[in-house]
Amino acid sequence: MDELNTINAREITYLSAAYGIPVRRKIEVEGDDYLLTTRRSRSKSIRGEVVLIIERPNNCVLLHRKGWYERGVYRLPTGGIKLGEDVEHTLYRELEEETGFHDATGRFLGILNCCITFRSDSSQFVSYLFYLSNLKGSLQIPNSKEDISDFRGIPISELPAVAENLRGVPAPRTSWGEWRALAHDFAYELLSE
DSSP, rough: OTTTTOOOHHHHHHHHHHHHHOOEEEEEEEEOOOHHHHHHTTTTTTEEEEEEEEETTTTEOOOOOOOOSSSTOOOOOEEEEEETHHHHHHHHHEEEEHHHEEEEEEEEEEEEEEEEEEEEEEEEEEEEEEOOOOOOOOOOOOOOOEEEEEEEEEEEGGGGHHHHHHHHHOOTTTTHHHHHHHHHHHHHHHHHE
C-alpha cells in the first residue's frame, strides 16, 4: 500500500489493466471540524469511495439527491469501499444499491487523493472515479437505506455548475460541500479532454 495505506498499488495495477490507466491527483483541503470528524468517523469502516459517473442519453451523466441535502443540492453518486473490500466489487455493488443498474462497461478515469486538514489535525480520503456506460437494468430510487430521493441527468458541460452549487452549501456543512465539489471538478476535467 502507498499514500498512508489507503491505495493498494497491486489493486491499481489490476484496475488499470481492466479499466484503463487513471489520472492521479493529490489535493490538500482545508476543512473544518464537521468535515474532518465525519471523514474520520467513516474511515473506521471504509477506506475510500467510488465515484459513479453514469452515462445517460445525450451526453449526460446521472446526479442524485439525498433527502437530507440542502435544497437544490445534487451530486454524482458515490459509495464507500468497506475495509477488506476491493474497489471493483464496491463499484458494482454501489451501482446496484444506488441506482438499480446491475452491470455496466466501466472506464477508470482517476484517483483523487485528498488530505483534509483542520488546525493541526488531518485525515486522508481517496476517491476512485469510474465512467459507466452500457448499463443493464433500469434506474430506480433505492430502498430507504440509501436515502436517495431523486435523480436527474445533466450534460457533462454542467458539472462545473454542480461543483459551484456544492461550494455554496451553508454552514455547518460548507467544507463538506467544498470537498464534494472536487470530484465534480476532476470528473469534468477528465471528461473534457
